[in-house]
Amino acid sequence: MAWYIGLMSGTSLDGVDAVLAEQLPGRPAPRSHRHAHRAFPEDLRAELLALNRSGPDELHRAALAANALATVYAELVQVLLTGAGLRGGDVRAIGAHGQTVRHRPGAFDGTGYTLQLMNGALLAELCSIDVVCDFRSRDVAAGGQGAPLVPAFHAACFGAPGLHRAVLNLGGIANLTLLPAGGPVRGFDTGPANVLMDAWCQRHRGQAYDAGGEWAASGTVDTALLERWLTEPYFALPPPKSTGRDLFDIAWVDAKRGSDGATPRDVMATLAELTACTVAEALLQHAPATADLFVAGGGAFNAHLLGRLAALLPSVRVQTSSALGVPPDQMEALAFAWLAHAHVERQPGNLPAVTGALGPRVLGALFPAA
Ligand SMILES: Nc1ncnc2c1ncn2[C@@H]1O[C@H](COP(=O)(O)OP(=O)(O)OP(=O)(O)O)[C@@H](O)[C@H]1O
Ligand SMILES: [Mg+2]
Known part of the structure; x- marks a missing residue:
């Protein structure tokens, strides 16, 4: 040992x-x-x-x-x-x-x-x-x-024959590891996770992050704004791909907001939805047979975000990585x-x-x- x-x-x-x-x-x-x-x-x-x-x-x-x-x-x-x-x-x-x-x-x-x-x-x-x-x-x-480097670790430790699994890390950026039964391991950054939500929360509430996603949960998703954000070319790029603050930072949010009249609370709800949507779409596109999604990273403590992921992925069991024996943090x-x-x-x-x-x-x- x-x-x-x-x-x-x-x-x-x-x-x-x-x-x-x-x-x-x-x-x-x-x-x-x-x-x-x-x-x-x-x-x-x-x-x-x-x-x-x-x-x-x-x-x-x-x-x-x-x-x-x-x-x-x-x-x-x-x-x-x-x-x-x-x-x-x-x-x-x-x-x-x-x-x-x-x-x-x-x-x-x-x-x-x-x-x-x-x-x-x-x-x-x-x-x-x-x-x-x-x-x-x-x-x-x-x-x-x-990047991401964690998929090799996920594959070595959590791949299971006969099971269609995926591991999601919700850090500043979100990255997915796809562990299909018998299939090749794949993984890539899906886009922003906490990096944008944290910056928005800091700017409007003076808090480092939206604990539990409660502020986001109290807002309404601005679908026009969400659609505009989803036109970001990164989301449509095929893997391999990785990203970071070089692309996704508060300037990205500001540049793409235009003159919409959404309140800060609604923008927060929309940012959480952006993360949930881009993860869910990536999973459905690249590993539609996934039965279990294990969520790690600090975003796993965002109950609202996990709830939105579960809602967008009705055929997937969404749980934190604690179910694999490893606490999210x-x-x-x-x-x-x-x-x-x-x-x-x-x-x-x-x-x-x-x-x-x-x-x-x-x-x-x-x-x-x-
Ligand atoms: N209770 C909580 N509710 C909501 N969000 C939380 C909570 N606790 C932590 N977070 C979020 O998790 C973030 C930290 O997560 P983590 O440390 O996994 O990210 P990271 O350091 O960027 O890692 P990486 O990007 O390498 O995956 C915080 O900035 C915050 O946004
Ligand atoms: Mg951290």
Whole structure:
């Protein structure tokens, strides 16, 4: 048995999720032993958000933000170790996602890259544990999207012969993994999830997110606005595809609103419906036989959104990933513990059928403990 730690901070910019996991030999699925979450300090969150756009002295600022992020990650590692009564030397490796500030994959035309801020050297220095980070770049270098990476983990752990399953992650962006019985595994980003809803909630209510989706549930969907949003070309693109704040941010909402008279509450209801609709349509188009949809990510705590998904998918049983034994807020961090394990074992972490990469690749860059 070996211990691994997965650290994830996603596009919602809510903070960092950390999982201490046991990887048993011969068993594909790591078992989560302990979870910790830390919200970003407000100044770090604001800086990471700002770094999603070009700005003055951004190389220097990005380097400092990567240092600050490594420090927050290291604090969470310590919380996990202390809680479990372990020492750094007991952990085989840390899988650290870092913070995406640009995601612009492209084919071999020299313009494709994806950038996750993280000072892996500093994290290894602070923790004295092997650190694997920068998981996405190798897949992009091989012509892939570099995202989503979790489908390989979902397939290894949750695929079941004879069952038509799908796993949905509702983070800042929504991504689907399709696990059809006997069929090929596929996966892609369907579009925005919390990233737009959070920004709208922050602007109009001063709150980081719409707890339980209650504000959205109190509004009325503006169907004309929804139709206009659904004309976004990204939604009609065939997979492989991935997206991020580069496309879907508050400026996208503002640019597409035009002069409609919808109240903030109705816009919120419409944003929630946009997520539910784009996920449901993607599932019906690409895996219509799906019987079970397992929802992970912070959006799994949005009861209104889950209710809308269930309503739009009457033949699908919609439940949170807890039904698979993994609480929604641990799934992504657990995946990066698994990806660190894959790196250590020199096993590929990507699925070329999902990302569009030329072939399977060992993902990540290693910073040894000493
Ligand atoms: N109780 C809740 N009700 C509604 N939404 C919630 C609740 N708790 C969390 N969320 C939403 O989940 C978000 C955080 O989710 P999560 O951490 O999975 O996203 P992420 O960090 O962007 O990850 P990624 O994009 O990599 O999947 C919050 O920003 C918020 O929008
Ligand atoms: Mg998060």
